[in-house]
Amino acid sequence: MVRQTYSTLTIFLGLLILAAIPTFASSGDRNPTFQHCLKGCQLTYCEPHQPPIPSYLRLFGWTCKENCAYECGHTFTDNIRPGSKSHQFYGKWAFYRLGPFQEPFSILCSLGNLYVNYKGLKDLRRRVRKENGMRNWLIALGVIQINTWIWSSVFHARDTPNTERLDYFSATLTISYTLLYSIIRIFGLRTPISQSKYLIPVTALIGFIVLGHFTYLLSFPIGFFPYGYHTKFNLYLAATHNILWVLWSLSFSYKYPKIKIIGKTLEFPKPYPPHEPLGQNPKPSEYQTPAILVLLTTLAMSFELFDFSPIFRIIDAHSLWHLSTIPLTIAWWHFMITDAIELEGSLLSSNSNRQFNNGGNGTTGIDGDSKSNELDIPRTPNFTQVAAGTAGRLGRPISPGKSPKLDKPE
Structure with missing residues (x-):
């Protein structure tokens, strides 16, 4: 079933790329013909005594000059000879707008991404236990993703310097947070039952890097x-x-080599500790998913590299990139939710067995320190605890209760 899903994704992305016929983009706004049209339009329609542009355009911040640029861009494109280069105007293709919205297909794709992230967040809350330490990190990822696609929709609806910045900043926030989550998950800085002392420093480091980028x-x-x-x-x-x-x-x-640095041996973390990945049989159901999704995402990014003039002046390479991320996002959410559940099961099973074998001794966290925030896993009492009368339900010590109150001597 999983292989069929990824085969479908591969075919889907392949067809989209084949549909993209690249052309050369140039600065149409510098063309004398376009400039002549623009000046004539402004003199004819943008004088104070002329009627204003429609109210639905003014409501979304359109000016008469911008509307003239839109009209002249399409007039210029209408008269391009077959086989000639397609042109961009002020860095954008000539799109047919829908009412006041500049790029309706990109808006639709952005809203599609918003929906699948909302759906993924909803599935996460339903399937992953509240006690799972990865849950809140994934919830934050969902919220950040939803915010990103909101601003993507706004930017494609109305391209202004401010909406452009909000779109780009939100996208960077998503990329940086997905990197942070991958570091946290892969290196075990936070697991469903424990937390590493390196979690906060690493999070702060990435936060400062991104903050510096935004400041610049x-x-x-x-x-x-x-x-x-x-x-x-x-x-x-x-x-x-x-x-x-x-x-x-x-x-x-594959078994990765161990590296010795300053007397310490470093090795790639186990995906589902304490199990050795090469020895797991059967392997986890989603172990190939990240590599496949990375490959498909890289394939989909070719839309961003090979730009082309909009098909029917509606669908361009960037909108197809947004379209391709919809099934990819669905697959990523499926993996991350399943992974959080399987990781919790692996660690709880390991800790339960360790506590049983140790006769009720405490567990050790990822840094070698006892973790007070780990789950209190029920365990079977040993013979000594039973004989001493200190074994409670499922091995939990019975509280002796309050000490008897002695009468004070008179």
């Missing part, structure tokens, strides 16, 4: 944006996230 971007005046730097920053974060999950999946098939 905000140093530029409105209307100017360092697209190249911003893109590279996000690519580095996404690449690190992808590499970690591929290594995680491959650890079930």
Whole structure:
């Protein structure tokens, strides 16, 4: 069933890429013909004595000059000779708007992503126990994702410098948080039953890096944006996230070498401790999922690299990228929810067996320290506890109750 799902995803993405016929984009707004049309439109329709543009456009912040640019962009595109280059205007293709909304298909795809993240968040709350330590981190991921797709919808509805920044900042927040979650999950900084002392420092480090990135971007005046730097920053974060999950999946098939640094031996963490990934039989149901999804996501990102003029002036490469992330997001949520449940089961089973074998001794956390926040797992009392009368229900010590109150001597 899982293989059929990923085969369907692969075919779906492949068909989308084949449908994308790349063309060369150029600055149509610098073309003399476009500029002549723009000036004529402004002189004809944008003078104070002329009727204003429709109210539904003004309600969404459209100005007469922007409306002229929209009309002239389509007029220019209508008269392009067959086989000639397609042009962009002010960095955007000539899209047919729907009412005041600039890119209706991209809006629809963004709302589709918003819905599947909402659905994933809903499934998470239903399937993962509140006691599972990964639950709140995944809830935060869902909230961040929903916020990102809200601003993506707003940006594609009305492209302004402010909505552009909110869209880009939200996307960076999503990418950085998914990287943080992958580090937390893979290296065991937070598990369903314990927490590492490195969790807060690592979280703070990534937070400071992202905050520094945002501070740098905000140093530029409105209307100017360092697209190249911003893109590279996000690519580095996404690449690190992808590499970690591929290594995680491959650890079930390949044994990684151990590295000794300053007298300490470092090795890749076990995906489902304490089980050795190579020795697990059967293997976890979702162990291949991250690597497959990374491959499909990389394939889908080709839409961003090979831009093309909009099909029917509605569907462009960027909107197809948003469309392809809908099934990918569904698959990621399925994996993360299943993984959180299976990890909890693995750790609880291990701790229960360890406590039984140790005769009720405490458990040890990920850093070698006893963790007070681990679940109190019921255990069977040993013979000594029974004989001493200190064995309560399922091995929990019986409280001796209050000490008898002695009368004070008169």
